[in-house]
Amino acid sequence: MCGIVGYIGEKNAVDIILDGLHRLEYRGYDSAGISVLTDGELDSVRSVGKLAALESKLKTTPLSGPSGIGHTRWATHGVPSEANAHPHHDDPQAIAVVHNGIIENYLELGAKLREKGFEFRSETDTETIAHLIRLYFEGDLFTAVKRALQDVRGAYAIGVICSDDPGVLVAARSGSPLVVGLGKDESFIASDAAAILNYTREVLYLEDGQACEVRRDGYTVHDLQGVPQQLDIQTVDWDQSQAEKGGYPHFMLKEIHEQPEVIRNTIGGRISKDHSEVVWEDGLLDDSLLETCDRIMIVACGTAWHAGLVGKRLIESLAKVPVEIDIASEFRYRDLLIPPNTIVMAITQSGETADTLQALRAAKNRGATILSLVNAIGSTIARESDAVIYLRAGLEIGVASTKAYTAMLAALTLLAVDLGRRRKSLTAQEATALLTGLQQVPTKIQEILDNQGSILQCAADNRFRDANSALFLGRGYSLPTALEGALKLKEISYIHAEAYGAGEMKHGAIALVTDKLPVIFIAPRSATHEKIISNIQEVRARSGIILAIATQGDTGIAQHCDEVIYIPDCPEPLSPILAAIPLQLLAYYISVNRGCDVDQPRNLAKSVTVE
Numbered sequence: 001m002c003g004i005v006g007y008i009g010e011k012n013a014v015d016i017i018l019d020g021l022h023r024l025e026y027r028g029y030d031s032a033g034i035s036v037l038t039d040g041e042l043d044s045v046r047s048v049g050k051l052a053a054l055e056s057k058l059k060t061t062p063l064s065g066p067s068g069i070g071h072t073r074w075a076t077h078g079v080p081s082e083a084n085a086h087p088h089h090d091d092p093q094a095i096a097v098v099h100n101g102i103i104e105n106y107l108e109l110g111a112k113l114r115e116k117g118f119e120f121r122s123e124t125d126t127e128t129i130a131h132l133i134r135l136y137f138e139g140d141l142f143t144a145v146k147r148a149l150q151d152v153r154g155a156y157a158i159g160v161i162c163s164d165d166p167g168v169l170v171a172a173r174s175g176s177p178l179v180v181g182l183g184k185d186e187s188f189i190a191s192d193a194a195a196i197l198n199y200t201r202e203v204l205y206l207e208d209g210q211a212c213e214v215r216r217d218g219y220t221v222h223d224l225q226g227v228p229q230q231l232d233i234q235t236v237d238w239d240q241s242q243a244e245k246g247g248y249p250h251f252m253l254k255e256i257h258e259q260p261e262v263i264r265n266t267i268g269g270r271i272s273k274d275h276s277e278v279v280w281e282d283g284l285l286d287d288s289l290l291e292t293c294d295r296i297m298i299v300a301c302g303t304a305w306h307a308g309l310v311g312k313r314l315i316e317s318l319a320k321v322p323v324e325i326d327i328a329s330e331f332r333y334r335d336l337l338i339p340p341n342t343i344v345m346a347i348t349q350s351g352e353t354a355d356t357l358q359a360l361r362a363a364k365n366r367g368a369t370i371l372s373l374v375n376a377i378g379s380t381i382a383r384e385s386d387a388v389i390y391l392r393a394g395l396e397i398g399v400a401s402t403k404a405y406t407a408m409l410a411a412l413t414l415l416a417v418d419l420g421r422r423r424k425s426l427t428a429q430e431a432t433a434l435l436t437g438l439q440q441v442p443t444k445i446q447e448i449l450d451n452q453g454s455i456l457q458c459a460a461d462n463r464f465r466d467a468n469s470a471l472f473l474g475r476g477y478s479l480p481t482a483l484e485g486a487l488k489l490k491e492i493s494y495i496h497a498e499a500y501g502a503g504e505m506k507h508g509a510i511a512l513v514t515d516k517l518p519v520i521f522i523a524p525r526s527a528t529h530e531k532i533i534s535n536i537q538e539v540r541a542r543s544g545i546i547l548a549i550a551t552q553g554d555t556g557i558a559q560h561c562d563e564v565i566y567i568p569d570c571p572e573p574l575s576p577i578l579a580a581i582p583l584q585l586l587a588y589y590i591s592v593n594r595g596c597d598v599d600q601p602r603n604l605a606k607s608v609t610v611e
């Protein structure tokens with residue numbers, strides 16, 4: 001979270017930084033700011049609110065210059081205010097710092113700096129870095145930054161400029177992502193390559209503990225002790241059009257509609273011609289570990305955790321390997337008992353979520369082998385894993401994750417089938433049935449996308465649109481779908497939504513049921529279909545407003561429900577992919593009908609790089 005962009009070259013840094021910040025606004029948007037160096041002077045403009053507020057301020061206080069840094073903030077320390085907005089400065093206002101992360105020892109450092117006479121103007125942890133750099137500055141910014149960061153504990157990606165050393169831009173990272181972009185007579189820094197794809201595709205992904213002196217015509221990477229570091233230049237192959245809305249009113253809707261293609265990409269080339277085997281690129285993990293591992297432990301956050309819950313059912317049912325699943329922030333702080341022969345699997349769209357990354361590192365320290373499912377190529381989690389299954393979902397910008405979720409489910413299905421085949425718990429015919437079913441999923445998603453009538457109707461219906469609260473219920477494979485449906489609705493429409501196991505409802509949630517409560521049953525054809533029909537009856541007997549997501553042809557269910565949205569038939573293990581689509585669309589259209597900001601929901605950030 002928090003977006004960082006920096007530029008040094010011949011053009012006006014302000015235009016390039018604002019363009020980059022627009023592409024990073026999904027990371028946080030409660031305040032924004034920009035600093036540039038003009039003729040040896042440091043000038044800054046900061047503003048509370050979204051980037052538009054900064055832009056209108058820049059109209060009355062124009063800035064320009066050949067180097068600068070900018071930031072869009074997701075507040076951690078200190079309320080969103082102009083004083084707390086980045087960039088932060090040292091005392092003579094010659095140094096400007098933008099930061100993503102949390103400096104854990106900022107109070108202790110702040111006390112020492114105050115004793116030395118430094119005055120603080122904000123409540124942020126970031127300001128400490130600006131004063132520390134000033135403390136160590138002797139004419140060379142790169143040296144001062146490296147020295148200052150030796151005193152810092154916590155997570156950071158920073159960009160720094162200084163009017164006393166104007167030819168350089170300094171970047172450094174530990175725990176939060178940062179890329180350096182290399183152009184012709186110009187260089188960039190950004191917290192996400194998407195911010196600079198318009199200008200260059202040649203990037204360096206800084207590693208933890210590295211600092212980079214970025215110049216117009218080159219760069220130098222050191223560790224904090226000043227030891228030179230070798231980093232390969234990588235070429236980003238995303239298409240810039242992926243970072244634009246392509247005619248859709250919101251990124252979320254565009255990404256929902258991309259799902260047929262995304263699933264085709266996720267499974268493309270990974271299924272054998274006769275559909276009976278999974279074929280990974282370049283040998284995934286040590287084959288013997290996949291064949292003999294005794295346990296899999298999944299760690300993830302948010303939507304990725306919901307995908308993990310489906311993954312647990314898939315792997316246990318198809319491959320008969322016991323699976324534990326944890327929310328990453330809990331995993332790290334419990335007594336970790338990781339037996340030998342365990343695979344720890346991190347599932348993550350961004351590959352940068354701090355909790356997931358720390359969980360991965362904790363597992364690695366205890367000797368686990370790490371297999372990750374990651375969307376963002378070159379991300380920290382991808383780099384620190386022993387093996388990576390890439391989701392191939394392309395850039396996801398909508399804060400509410402959609403296409404990455406269904407790509408995770410498709411990849412988990414491939415993995416479960418592969419494990420099942422290797423461990424002989426799945427016959428070739430069973431594998432073929434599932435893999436053939438998986439290949440038909442894109443067409444079936446398209447069918448749902450082409451027939452949104454009942455979804456649009458529900459989203460416009462005031463019983464759903466104006467509800468204060470909603471309950472999502474499912475059993476088995478559909479319980480994670482219920483959790484994901486509830487998350488989507490609350491994230492973007494601010495309707496309180498809760499998800500429950502439909503069988504567990506009678507132990508608590510049923511107390512909430514009134515004739516004002518929408519209850520959404522995820523009820524595709526399944527082994528527990530009759531049980532869920534009984535649960536529907538229990539809600540009906542208490543006058544709840546019932547919407548069911550059911551399988552085409554299940555006409556019987558309609559008599560028990562107020563509304564039904566049908567999805568195409570498929571093997572039960574694949575139903576979470578199809579059932580997710582109407583729930584994404586329902587949340588999307590309810591949010592639009594309520595006038596909410598779909599792509600920039602309140603208080604959320606796409607990539608959460610703080611614990």
Ligand code: G6P
Pocket residue numbers: 301302303304347348349350351352353356399400401604605606607608
């Ligand atoms: C944030 C996002 C969610 C996402 C979660 C995990 O909370 O808003 O959409 O599911 O982080 O992100 P990851 O990148 O690890 O999948």
